[in-house]
Structure formats: structure tokens, C-alpha cells
Amino acid sequence: MGVVSERLAAISGAEAAIVALVDHGDPKTLVCEAVGGIDMAHWVGVRSPRRGLLAVAIDTQTPLIVADLPADERYDPPAEWRKAMTDVGMGMAIPLVASGESLGALVVVWRRGSDAERAARSEVDDVQMFATHAAAVLQRVRIQQQHARSDLWLEAAGQLARLLLTDVDRDHAMHTVSKRLQQASGADIVGVIIADAGDTTNVASVIFEGLETAAPPDMRLPRQGLVAAVLDSGEAIVSKDYTRQQGYDPPAQWSSEFAAVGLGMLMPMAVDGEVLGVLFAGWRRNSPHEQDAFTEAEQVQTFADLAALALYRIRSQDCHDQLVALQERDRLAREVGDTMLQRLYAAGLQLVTSHDLAAEPQLKRNLMTTMHTLDQASDEIRNVFFRKSPTEPGNEQES
Incomplete structure (x- = not known):
């Protein structure tokens, strides 16, 4: 998308060429993916509400060509865009459509009264061609990413299953589970919490990866909040806004680090109906993996099942x-x-x-x-x- 925006701005003489994509984790939000022409690289990654001209173009899948962009009543860009484009005249919002799906929009604007603006009036079809090719590239990249991510999950689960069939101690096994899960899912924080049959008021934290405040093995934590809910019910909790989930109550020493979590999952580690512990996975808000990970709760549960089997095997061996x-x-x-x-x-x-x-x-x-x-x-x-x-x-x- 960077190449698309830069090349389009250079060829057309546009003041700016911007690729804005729909956030699939939140369809009401657009994410600035690339900016060409104007030196506004810090726009990349900026999120804004899906509204105004862009929303019309994306929702109707119809190109919009506006002779005087600031004068159009539908012109409602983010504040950062408005300040940088005070001198623009003509603008285009071309939807990025692939297989009938609106992926976002290509926005192109020209400086008012420039030679490039006058020439652009006859180049609408050329801009549309850029948008069509950009949408096709986006679709192909996403399919490739999905396949690559799926292969990564399968490879990680297979490696983990083979490893856990060997003689490993509990801490090494749980450390391996968390590392493989982070590699496959892109999770920022992964933790394993073990239930203690002899202690109904506390649980033991075996491993937590991704925290600045390290957690020593077998750190005792109160059996409360969402962890207790999963241990008692055996039901998984998957939330896009984990910190607002009813029952959210992290340990005090980790509250500031958990505050940045957007997508969070608590998966039961159960064997034969007995919940041995909980596997936690969290992604920070706006993580590039957050959207894909939300659709992969089943794969995360597979890791929890493998961890549970490892715990059960280790416990049986100890007995x-x-x-x-x-x-x-x-x-x-x-x-x-x-x-x-x-x-x-x-x-x-x-x-x-x-x-x-x-x-x-x-x-x-x-x-x-x-x-x-x-x-x-x-x-x-x-x-x-x-x-x-x-x-x-x-x-x-x-x-």
C-alpha cells in the first residue's frame, strides 16, 4: 500500500494519496495504512471513525469525485488531515473493492488551482485502475497471511504435541506452551495459572511471558475474578475489550500492564471434566495480530488442551x-x-x-x-x- 500511494501521488501530481482500510475488528473504524506525496508519515496507523465522504464511498462502493473538497458538506476528515490539507481543491474517494467486499478507500487530493488538479479531471479512470489493482493486492496479501498464519498454528501445535510426549518437568512444559503460543498468535502476554486442589482460595502462577514485572514460578494469587469463573465453570472467556469484562480483577502488581490489553482470552485447561488450570492470552490494543487472533480462539483452546494433557501426564507420573x-x-x-x-x-x-x-x-x-x-x-x-x-x-x- 505504501508503493501504491507513493506511485499514485508521483504520477498524478497529487498533494496526497492515502490508503484508508476498514478495521475488521471494528468495522466502524478506519485505519490509515499508507500516505504518499505529502510528508505525513506519522499519519500511518492513525484510527478514525468511519464517516463522511469515505464512509459514503465505502458503503455504496461508488467512486466520489468532488471539485472543491473543503466545500462539500460530507467532507469530515480527522483533525490531522484537515490541518494538512487546507489548500486542497479537487479530491477523489475511490472504494477498494475485492470479491464484493469493501476493504477501504483510496483518497487522492490535489492542490487548488495547480496544473496537476486540472489534468486530474481527465484521469479518473486511471485512478480507478490504481484502486482496482490495490484492492486485488490487498485481497491476495490477506489470503497469503491467513494461509501462513494457519500453517504456523499447525506447525506450533505439532511441535508442542511431540515435545509434551517426552519427559519434561512442569515448568519447562508450561514455558514451552507459552512461547509456542506467542509465536503462533502474536499474543503480547501469555500466562499459565494452575488450580490447587488443596487450596480453594488461591491459585499458582506457573509462567507469565510479556510482563515487565516478572512472575516467579508458583507465585500464589487469589482465586478470584475471571480466573475463578473459568476454573469453576470450565467455560472459556474471549473478550475484545478484556479490561471491561465483568469480573476483571488482575493482580495489583500487574494492573498497569494489563490495562493496555484489548483482546483477551482465558481458556480452561481441562482433562476428563477436571479443570486443572487456565491459559491466558492477551493482545495489546491496536496490535497487528489482534484482528486475526479474535477468530483463532479455537486454536488457542487447542494449546490449552495440550497444556492440560501435559499437566495431567506430569501429575500421573509424579503419583x-x-x-x-x-x-x-x-x-x-x-x-x-x-x-x-x-x-x-x-x-x-x-x-x-x-x-x-x-x-x-x-x-x-x-x-x-x-x-x-x-x-x-x-x-x-x-x-x-x-x-x-x-x-x-x-x-x-x-x-
Whole structure:
């Protein structure tokens, strides 16, 4: 679009050639995509309401040619445009239409009384040709971008799935999820929040990418607001104006950074109906990825599902490791217990023999006391190493 505007301004002698596109995230808004001729590069990216001559041309898909632009009652440009174009006379607003869709408009203006203005009256068809080619280029670029973005999503999801099938720890797995999601979606902030089954008032922040204020692993956060709503309902929240979503209540230390978020998504990380956590993705207002990302909530949910499977797998592995450790500890305990009992039994036999051979009454009493102490020690060892666990069948405690 930069090439289109610059070349058109140079060939036609126009004061300015401007490409204004419809914001698909907000169809009532136009975005200045390119400016040629006049030195107003800072106009690029400026957003303005869809109104005036541009709105008429875009809505009707009809070219508008105005001999005295400032005198036309429909002339209602943004304030920045009006100041820079006080000397303009003739103007054209040519809609950019591709496959029946109005993508925006090409605006061309000439300085009042200039030779270029007089020549432009016979060049309407040439300007229209520029607009037609510009619309075709826009459509082709958008299709290419959509395909490239789709391929990026598929590639990232495939890489993530393969990685999470290997042995990775929780923090590394969640860090990988957030990085791959940022690469595929262009999200500015990505975070993973884990529910704690043993704590109904708090959650744990595992990773947050894109924040200036770093979040340490397992940072405890109150279980409240939108995060709590997703954990409780298992339903995703997708909002174009995240900071105005009912229940929005970010941690105080991140409130200023979250204030810039426009599109925000909270996706449940669930397995078999159990919500293990929440995956957050946020895009700053006017991010170049915001419009496309709004249509990709399903892909973001896929990442949340993969993260949930990784968490479930890691948790299952931890449980298995704990079970193996307990079994090994029980085996060692039994072996140690057997050895100790054998030694205590041998010591007891020696004491019985010494007791029978002893002639001193006091010595006999001392030996008998020691034998009772050994018997008590043997009973305690049996209770510690060989009693049933309270959770084993047949060993429930009576109330």
C-alpha cells in the first residue's frame, strides 16, 4: 500500500494519496495504512471513525469525485488531515473493492488551482485502475497471511504435541506452551495459572511471558475474578475489550500492564471434566495480530488442551513415582525390621541364659528389667514396620 500511494501521488501530481482500510475488528473504524506525496508519515496507523465522504464511498462502493473538497458538506476528515490539507481543491474517494467486499478507500487530493488538479479531471479512470489493482493486492496479501498464519498454528501445535510426549518437568512444559503460543498468535502476554486442589482460595502462577514485572514460578494469587469463573465453570472467556469484562480483577502488581490489553482470552485447561488450570492470552490494543487472533480462539483452546494433557501426564507420573518410592521404602523397612528383630531376639536369648546363670539377686533383677525393655522394643518395631496402613482395607479407624 505504501508503493501504491507513493506511485499514485508521483504520477498524478497529487498533494496526497492515502490508503484508508476498514478495521475488521471494528468495522466502524478506519485505519490509515499508507500516505504518499505529502510528508505525513506519522499519519500511518492513525484510527478514525468511519464517516463522511469515505464512509459514503465505502458503503455504496461508488467512486466520489468532488471539485472543491473543503466545500462539500460530507467532507469530515480527522483533525490531522484537515490541518494538512487546507489548500486542497479537487479530491477523489475511490472504494477498494475485492470479491464484493469493501476493504477501504483510496483518497487522492490535489492542490487548488495547480496544473496537476486540472489534468486530474481527465484521469479518473486511471485512478480507478490504481484502486482496482490495490484492492486485488490487498485481497491476495490477506489470503497469503491467513494461509501462513494457519500453517504456523499447525506447525506450533505439532511441535508442542511431540515435545509434551517426552519427559519434561512442569515448568519447562508450561514455558514451552507459552512461547509456542506467542509465536503462533502474536499474543503480547501469555500466562499459565494452575488450580490447587488443596487450596480453594488461591491459585499458582506457573509462567507469565510479556510482563515487565516478572512472575516467579508458583507465585500464589487469589482465586478470584475471571480466573475463578473459568476454573469453576470450565467455560472459556474471549473478550475484545478484556479490561471491561465483568469480573476483571488482575493482580495489583500487574494492573498497569494489563490495562493496555484489548483482546483477551482465558481458556480452561481441562482433562476428563477436571479443570486443572487456565491459559491466558492477551493482545495489546491496536496490535497487528489482534484482528486475526479474535477468530483463532479455537486454536488457542487447542494449546490449552495440550497444556492440560501435559499437566495431567506430569501429575500421573509424579503419583507413579511416589507410589514406587513408597513401595521401595516399605520393602526396605521390612528388611530392616526383620534384621533388627532377629538381633533383639538373639540378645534376649543371651539375657535369658545370663539370668539363669546369675547367682546375684540384684543382677537377676537387672537382667529381667533389660529383657522386658527388649520385649517392648520388639513390639514397637513390629507396630512401626509391620502394622497396616490406616488406608488399607480392614484397618479403618473406628469413630
